[in-house]
């Protein structure tokens with residue numbers, strides 16, 4: 001992977017702020033955006049801004065764009081058909097809307113499972129639906145030593161009454177990746193559906209909804225180099241079988257029946273360009289399918305991200321006043337994303353992020369809506385953690401600059 005060439009595609013990475021190159025380690029909160037995404041969005045708005053179903057060229061273009069965006073998302077997730085991709089404003093609002101529809105026939109005595117590894121968009125939506133239907137909510141704990149999901153605890157909570165399991169593919173706070181294929185197989189054994197939050201996972205690794213056999217999977221384009229846009233994959237039988245709440249004249253056919261109002265067409269233009277940006281990292285020619293290019297691209301980015309994780313964790317060992325929550329074993333780098341949750345002895349997370357922010361190193365502090373996780377780790381009422389979030393565009397040199405500042409800080 002030619003990192004210099006790749007980084008040149010991102011205006012944000014090339015800018016100078018007060019004479020310095022900013023360092024973006026805030027990727028899990030929203031990644032930076034390459035020029036081809038910006039150009040696609042401005043071209044749509046500049047030349048074709050319209051709506052669906054008109055008898056003129058820009059409306060035709062919008063219809064075509066929508067189909068192409070669904071295909072790009074289907075390629076990214078390996079959905080069997082583009083009709084199984086639903087778009088919306090963001091993952092949270094889509095998950096709310098799916099939770100209302102999926103919970104319609106839940107009854108007292110039914111149960112659902114959520115986890116302490118999850119962002120609360122994949123917890124609260126289900127908790128509120130459960131409360132409305134009188135359904136019991138069980139919560140899977142994490143193993144505090146490495147912040148992985150406690151699968152023995154999960155197994156003990158599953159039973160014939162379990163209707164749904166809502167689980168994250170990877171923690172947006174600690175980077176720990178969950179074995180979704182296994183979780184889905186266990187859930188399906190008792191007849192429960194599985195709703196996967198792939199928001200944090202999707203920028204780092206190739207998603208394959210068919211291999212996972214999950215019932216639903218949600219992600220957000222602004223985390224994988226695109227614009228603010230959410231999407232949900234669903235199995236055809238579920239998208240056709242469940243009944244969404246929708247306005248009367250809206251379509252009954254999938255996927256339109258799940259989409260409320262006018263979509264952000266400029267964001268859909270950006271999504272296509274973001275998926276193509278990732279595919280282009282493969283440097284494969286057009287004799288290969290976009291899906292094959294994506295697979296090759298993620299192999300490259302994962303390799304680089306594992307090198308970043310190895311460097312970060314190896315250097316961190318020399319800082320006894322910094323505590324890491326999550327996987328620190330160099331033999332297990334493939335089980336994590338390069339996202340690191342830290343606390344600093346004697347310093348509030350906000351003090352650390354402010355200090356770094358003054359040097360134009362962008363990192364987030366807080367709980368990142370991973371409320372259950374921060375509560376279980378005992379940091380919820382202490383300002384959460386400092387999150388160092390690397391993406392494939394980050395460099396070893398940037399991490400070294402970060403550690404130089406840790407030296408000044410401690």
Ligand SMILES: Cc1ncc(COP(=O)(O)O)c(C=O)c1O
Pocket residue numbers: 028029089090091092093119121122168170171172197199200219220229230
């Ligand atoms: C793991 C995870 N899930 C869900 C969300 C919510 O996504 P959205 O902002 O698209 O609603 C986020 C946002 O940070 C996240 O990190």
